[in-house]
Structures are given as structure tokens and as C-alpha cells.
Amino acid sequence: MSPLNDFSKLEPAVFLKAKEAYGTPAYLYDEALIIQRCKAVLDMPNAYGLGVRYAMKANSNRTILQIVEKHGLLIDASSLNEAKRAVMAGIAPAKIFLTTQEVPAGQERKDLEDLMKKGLKYNVCSLRQLELIAGFARENGIDLSMRIHPGIGSGESATRNTGDKYSCFGVHRSDLEAALQFGKDKGIRFTEVHVHIGSGGDPEIWRSNIDLELGIIEAHFPDCDTVSFGGGLKEARMPGEIYADIEYLGNYAKERIEAFYERNGRKLKMEIEPGTFIVANAGYAVTEVLDKKTTGDDGFNFIVVNGGMEINARPTMYGSQHPFYVISKDGSLLSTEFDLPDTGYNAIIVGRCCESGDSQCLDSQHNIIERKMAEPELGDLIVIGGVGGYCSSMTPFNYNSHIQIPEILAASDGTVRLIRKAQTLEQMVQNEL
Numbered sequence: 001m002s003p004l005n006d007f008s009k010l011e012p013a014v015f016l017k018a019k020e021a022y023g024t025p026a027y028l029y030d031e032a033l034i035i036q037r038c039k040a041v042l043d044m045p046n047a048y049g050l051g052v053r054y055a056m057k058a059n060s061n062r063t064i065l066q067i068v069e070k071h072g073l074l075i076d077a078s079s080l081n082e083a084k085r086a087v088m089a090g091i092a093p094a095k096i097f098l099t100t101q102e103v104p105a106g107q108e109r110k111d112l113e114d115l116m117k118k119g120l121k122y123n124v125c126s127l128r129q130l131e132l133i134a135g136f137a138r139e140n141g142i143d144l145s146m147r148i149h150p151g152i153g154s155g156e157s158a159t160r161n162t163g164d165k166y167s168c169f170g171v172h173r174s175d176l177e178a179a180l181q182f183g184k185d186k187g188i189r190f191t192e193v194h195v196h197i198g199s200g201g202d203p204e205i206w207r208s209n210i211d212l213e214l215g216i217i218e219a220h221f222p223d224c225d226t227v228s229f230g231g232g233l234k235e236a237r238m239p240g241e242i243y244a245d246i247e248y249l250g251n252y253a254k255e256r257i258e259a260f261y262e263r264n265g266r267k268l269k270m271e272i273e274p275g276t277f278i279v280a281n282a283g284y285a286v287t288e289v290l291d292k293k294t295t296g297d298d299g300f301n302f303i304v305v306n307g308g309m310e311i312n313a314r315p316t317m318y319g320s321q322h323p324f325y326v327i328s329k330d331g332s333l334l335s336t337e338f339d340l341p342d343t344g345y346n347a348i349i350v351g352r353c354c355e356s357g358d359s360q361c362l363d364s365q366h367n368i369i370e371r372k373m374a375e376p377e378l379g380d381l382i383v384i385g386g387v388g389g390y391c392s393s394m395t396p397f398n399y400n401s402h403i404q405i406p407e408i409l410a411a412s413d414g415t416v417r418l419i420r421k422a423q424t425l426e427q428m429v430q431n432e433l
């Protein structure tokens with residue numbers, strides 16, 4: 001039997017093995033691909049050093065964090081809890097960079113301070129955040145980072161563009177002067193400058209951001225020794241999608257950072273923080289066909305599977321398309337998105353939620369679209385690819401009181417093991433009074 005696609009070398013038999021051991025629906029992750037992606041980003045050309053931070057929001061499972069850390073990645077956390085979760089997975093605070101919308105109060109503030117004293121780097125994202133954290137940073141001799149709102153951005157959809165005027169992440173350039181003055185008055189050193197254009201961004205905009213950000217550092221940040229270009233390295237989930245050419249982007253950044261050195265005599269270290277690129281294609285949702293229906297002669301074929309928007313909300317949220325693989329009960333690969341048979345069969349894959357948007361077949365306008373595939377039988381597997389990032393970590397998993405599904409690792413040593421148990425119904429209701 002052949003592997004499913006060009007990214008992952010997993011054989012259909014692995015999915016059957018996972019099903020037999022742990023049931024469906026479940027997420028299945030390909031460790032070898034995660035490791036390969038870590039190596040690829042660490043090999044990115046660079047001028048004076050490169051740090052790669054894994055954007056753990058993409059997938060925060062402890063085992064995934066441990067795999068990427070073992071293979072040389074640092075951590076980008078988006079909330080205090082993410083930072084704490086990384087520490088709970090055994091990652092040192094000094095490896096964590098925190099970019100968040102708040103400076104928490106009360107006990108959480110104490111926890112943040114404790115982590116900062118242990119080396120966590122705090123990335124100031126607004127003037128207000130700077131006002132709240134500057135006193136503590138100065139008293140403890142802690143340097144800060146600043147996230148700049150670049151004014152231009154890019155993402156796979158409008159809601160994933162974090163850099164234009166429709167989103168409020170980072171210190172906008174209209175606030176920059178006030179923030180710098182405040183920092184100066186308080187004796188704060190900004191040793192890192194950060195920009196993130198959006199998730200799964202356009203490689204060309206990623207490139208133009210390099211110039212923009214280096215210009216800002218040159219003009220305003222004399223203490224900066226590290227430039228972070230953020231995440232947003234585009235990955236291709238579906239055949240024909242454009243992905244970021246990381247060698248090209250690395251070479252471009254290298255050349256611009258070297259030119260910066262020529263002008264300023266300062267050797268900047270480069271950081272990037274990809275999430276999607278590391279895990280997206282390493283994850284599969286393994287579901288089983290429960291039912292087959294049609295909506296008449298002028299209607300559609302529907303395949304009802306036992307996991308929908310509550311395990312992959314990306315189609316519902318963004319109109320994202322994911323590759324489908326049809327695997328028969330005996331383990332034959334009946335169709336792969338990367339080599340579609342011309343059987344004339346089209347269908348719409350839907351989940352179990354009482355929601356007509358609970359479909360894996362939507363376009364960017366949220367229209368239902370039929371997709372070509374082999375016709376499955378009841379009980380066959382429908383495997384949804386490209387769900388390693390922003391699925392397990394970002395779904396309304398208890399909608400319709402479905403349980404949070406288990407996570408399984410297809411380890412690089414060939415074993416298939418559970419890395420998160422399925423939630424139980426009792427756990428779902430345990431905090432209700």
C-alpha cells in the first residue's frame with residue numbers, strides 16, 4: 001500500500017492500527033514529519049544566528065511540545081496559560097516568548113513575574129501593557145521585546161490577517177513614539193522587536209515585512225539584538241496550494257540582515273515562530289462513515305462521519321479545505337486527494353452536529369461544495385488531512401455534548417500510542433453545579 005501523500009509517509013495500515021487500538025474519531029499525528037519540519041526550519045539560511053519558536057497555539061499537546069523542543073525549537077506562547085503549559089511539559093521558562101493581549105492581575109500577575117524572573121521574554125503589545133509591566137521589568141533588570149503593528153499583513157483569510165488596520169495586535173506606529181518615550185523614561189531596554197503578519201501568510205508579504213521591520217529597528221531600537229519575523233510561513237494542505245519557500249525567505253532575510261550590519265555595525269539574530277508549518281500536515285482526523293444520504297436528483301450525496309466541526313472547525317470558521325482520504329475497512333486506500341480517481345462520484349462530508357455548517361466541504365463564502373472522492377461504504381474510514389494545527393487546540397469540542405476526542409502519535413519508531421485520552425461525559429459535566 002502506498003503512503004497517503006507527498007508530505008507524510010504514513011501508510012493506510014497505520015490508520016487501521018490506530019482505529020483498532022483507540023477507536024474513532026481520533027487525531028493521529030505523524031512524528032517523523034514533525035521532526036522533518038523542525039529540521040527544515042532550523043536549516044533556514046540566516047546571517048548571525050537563528051532561533052525558531054514553535055507557535056504552540058497551533059497544537060499544545062504536551063507530547064508535541066516535547067518533540068519540537070527535543071529537536072531544537074523554542075516556544076512562542078500566546079497566553080500565560082500556554083506559557084505555564086509549556087513549563088508543565090518540562091520546558092524551561094527561558095525558552096519561552098510570551099505574546100499576549102494582557103498583563104494579568106492578581107495571582108496570575110505573580111505567576112507571570114515569576115516566569116519572567118526565570119527568563120521568560122515578555123513581548124509588549126500595547127502602550128497599556130508597557131505601562132503595566134515597565135516598573136517590574138526595570139526593578140528586576142529584565143529587558144523586554146516589543147511587537148510592532150506593521151500596518152500591512154496577510155493570512156489565509158481576512159480573519160487570519162493580523163497585520164492590517166482591521167486587527168489590533170502590537171503597538172501601532174501611531175503609538176510607537178509614545179511607547180518609546182515611556183520606555184526611555186522608565187529605563188527599559190527593548191532587545192527584541194517582533195512582527196507577525198498573520199497565520200499562513202503570503203510569502204511575498206512576509207518578505208516585504210522583513211524590510212519594514214528592519215527599517216523600524218534601524219530608526220527606533222538602538223538596543224535591539226534580535227529581530228523576530230513572527231510566524232505565518234504558509235503550508236500547503238491541499239494539492240496545488242502555494243507554500244512558503246523557506247530557503248528563499250531565509251536567504252532574503254540573511255541578505256537584508258547583513259545589509260543592516262553594514263549600515264549599523266549591529267549583528268541581529270533572527271527569530272521566526274511558525275506553528276502551521278511545523279504541525280499542519282502532520283495531523284489527521286480519523287473518522288468513520290456512519291451514514292450515507294442524498295438530497296434527491298438535483299441534490300447531493302452526503303457522507304455522515306463521526307467527527308465534524310467539533311474536531312476540525314477550520315472549514316466552518318475560515319472556509320478552509322482539507323484533503324480527504326478514503327480507506328476501506330480492510331485497509332485499502334480507495335482515494336487520496338493527491339491522486340483522485342475519476343469515478344464520477346462527488347459527495348459532501350458532514351459531521352454529527354445539529355448545524356448545517358457542520359461540513360468539511362465549504363468554500364471561503366461558506367457555500368457547501370461537493371468534492372470528488374471514491375465512494376465509501378458504511379464503516380470505511382474518512383481521514384481528513386492537514387489537521388495537525390489549529391484543530392485539536394481550536395475547536396468547539398463539546399458542542400452537541402460530543403466529547404473531546406483522543407490524540408494518537410504515530411511515532412517515528414513505528415509504534416502507535418495514545419498521547420491524550422478521550423474526554424469522558426463525566427469530565428464534561430464535572431464542574432457544573
Ligand SMILES: Cc1ncc(COP(=O)(O)O)c(C=O)c1O
Pocket residue numbers: 055058076099162196198199200201230231232233273274275276277389
Ligand atoms: C504572534 C503569532 N506568532 C505565530 C503564529 C503562528 O502562525 P502560523 O501558524 O501561521 O505559523 C501566530 C498565529 O496566529 C501568531 O499570532
